[in-house]
Amino acid sequence: MRFAVLTRDLFTCRICGVLRSDTSLLVADHIRPHRGDLDLFWDESNLQCLCKTCHDTVKQREEAAARRSGKG
Incomplete structure (x- = not known):
């Protein structure tokens, strides 16, 4: 899954918009915590492609x- x-989101981070060809730098992130x-x-509609940097910084802060x- x-x-x-990652394919659906065209290997592009939904936060910063960066395209990554190295999938080890991408995360399938839960939009709403499960x-x-x-x-x-x-x-699958609760998942989004994030780069590891955005996942580990921006998303974690949010x-x-x-x-x-x-609220979380």
Whole structure:
């Protein structure tokens, strides 16, 4: 499923817009955290292609802020 998401998104990060040919630098990221919900975990429409840099910085900051505000 990871490769299907990367292909669907044309190997392009949905945050910074960078195209990566090296798929080891890409992540199939859950848009909404699944928190153990298997239906949400396997829902391809809940996945997006992010570069590892955006996933490990921007996305993690957003999720941490949402948890602190009680929205995550």
